[in-house]
Amino acid sequence: MASGYCVGVDLGGTNIAAGLLDSEGNIKSSLSISTEVDKGRDQVVANIIAAAEKAISQAGVDRKDVLGIGVGSPGPMSHRQGMVINPGNLPCMKNVPLRQIMKDKTGIPTTIENDANAAAWGEFWAGAGKDVNDLVMYTLGTGVGGGVIVESRLLRGYFENGAELGHVIVNPGGRLCSCGQNGCVEAYSSAYFLARHAEELIKQGDSSSLKARMDAGELLRAEHIVEAAKAGDALARKVWDKACYYLAVAIIGMRHVTNPQRVVLAGGLIAAGDFLLAPIRRYAAEMAWKLLDDGPEICFATLGNNAGFVGAAGCAWEARRTGDW
Amino acid sequence: MASGYCVGVDLGGTNIAAGLLDSEGNIKSSLSISTEVDKGRDQVVANIIAAAEKAISQAGVDRKDVLGIGVGSPGPMSHRQGMVINPGNLPCMKNVPLRQIMKDKTGIPTTIENDANAAAWGEFWAGAGKDVNDLVMYTLGTGVGGGVIVESRLLRGYFENGAELGHVIVNPGGRLCSCGQNGCVEAYSSAYFLARHAEELIKQGDSSSLKARMDAGELLRAEHIVEAAKAGDALARKVWDKACYYLAVAIIGMRHVTNPQRVVLAGGLIAAGDFLLAPIRRYAAEMAWKLLDDGPEICFATLGNNAGFVGAAGCAWEARRTGDW
Secondary structure, three states: OOOOEEEEEEEOOOEEEEEEEOOOOOEEEEEEEEOOHHHOHHHHHHHHHHHHHHHHHHHOOOHHHEEEEEEEEOOOEEOOOOEEOOOOOOOOOOOEOHHHHHHHHHOOOEEEEEHHHHHHHHHHHHOOOOOOOOEEEEEEOOOEEEEEEEOOEEOOOOOOOOOOHHHOEOOOOOOEOOOOOEOEOHHHHOHHHHHHHHHHHHHOOOOOOOHHHHHOOOOOOHHHHHHHHHOOOHHHHHHHHHHHHHHHHHHHHHHHHOOOOEEEEEOHHHHHOHHHHHHHHHHHHHHOOOOOOOOOEEEEOOOHHHHHHHHHHHHHHHHHHHOOO | OOOOEEEEEEEOOOEEEEEEEOOOOOEEEEEEEEOOHHHOHHHHHHHHHHHHHHHHHHHOOOHHHEEEEEEEEOOOEEOOOOEEOOOOOOOOOOOEOHHHHHHHHHOOOEEEEEHHHHHHHHHHHHOOOOOOOOEEEEEEOOOEEEEEEEOOEEOOOOOOOOOOHHHOEOOOOOOEOOOOOEOEOHHHHOHHHHHHHHHHHHHOOOOOOOHHHHHOOOOOOHHHHHHHHHOOOHHHHHHHHHHHHHHHHHHHHHHHHOOOOEEEEEOHHHHHOHHHHHHHHHHHHHHOOOOOOOOOEEEEOOOHHHHHHHHHHHHHHHHHHHOOO
């Protein structure tokens, strides 16, 4: 175990989470403050720095033992350039050289990583993947995020836009995705889109216990679909089944591309527990080849909402190890 | 330019191709001999060694300047273990520790690589990808082979079975593939399967100029489909269009996974030229997101049948550079 600590910061559209971690991934402090995105770029940057400083002071460690800061930022962003480019949920943060700003203001070496990559690195470093070198992570939230680790390295891609696993096409010509493509994993297996899928089928005339909520003016949520599917509602079951089926198709694709040892599922949808995991595992086993026994284990993430700042701190430890600040 | 030479050997079911190359990928000698797979394991191994020795002697270089041997072997095989495991087209080569045998018999350090990976490395090192660091290759032959380079490293995967790009599912529940899965790229976009696709449609009653060949007892080949499609045959056009369409779907998937700078197409099908390339490029552009301009260039391989032994020699140079023999 290396001595010292790194700060991890998870920059979100609503909150900034931060924490101080040792080299083994133990959390020494953690906190969350408001991003205050409406107050503009300077305030958001000040808040990021404040969150990092607070994580240090709260842990009560000697400042000289703080060896690095990692920031997970929504994309598009550039790790190589240390730049937040144009995140949809942070419109004031256009082309912000955050790495250099953080370095200048704190005096601590800083690395910036895509937030989905940072979360995957968190699970790889200190969570559900800490005993493997090759991992694929799907975060099943509003959208479907992705992260890929190959031989203990983050896969970033030439355009630094790799591991956008939610936008792999699993049903060509299928449902329209938020990204403009048709048939993406995200269009079936994200919390947001599976609720929209149910609404669309009901509007087309399919009967469902969920119709009462819609008639009452409620916007359907993934939890409603899960609840109704568990209660036997046929439409909810169909939508849920498609979500599991197409995620399994995507996982089989990754089996044949990066051929990971483990696939980790994270995000709000995993609250459904075995109701999610069992059909995904079943479809992934049924549909995949039997030629070779090279299927990944499929399991849930263990870090929950901490994955972002934990992974960002882990990215700082990795930057220190490799000298890639 | 490093001094010295490496041997590349491409082990196939029918022939063994070999050559001697310098560190820049220049071919100093090349040859091809029969594999003699029917004569069994010992003869095949002897032929592999003979091909390597012949490549050295034919080039007339000093043996002490030969720094390594790379062998591309059909899978399943293990680079890490230096082992040919169980290739379908080389049934006598079951669990052969070829790396150690080659080392012992020639006295030259040897590395073994999956043949599709070796071919991709060849294009990356000395062919259509020699100016990029991140590349994806599809070999459109009898099957669809794949190779992936990420940050100038071969992507092998935890089970050493990565980059099996022909078996990514692009049409769930679709055509049965040789691997047992349904809807693989290979089931639509390989020379073999696109000919079968045409035959099946004709047997189902679709009319086509190709029916005359079938009635004459001929087995359809990809060239027949290309020829008929060019001449306006609707069925041939449909089959060819699906081959291009699903390959484009797969390429968009890779855009979102490894996010390469370039996608290189190789294999027999590329003889179709722009008749293949233009629709693939068009579909890949049409169906992909417009959010970010992160699409790879799509182009043809340049090494032709030499890619295998050239890439195998390149793998030996890389093993020498990294010390990973």
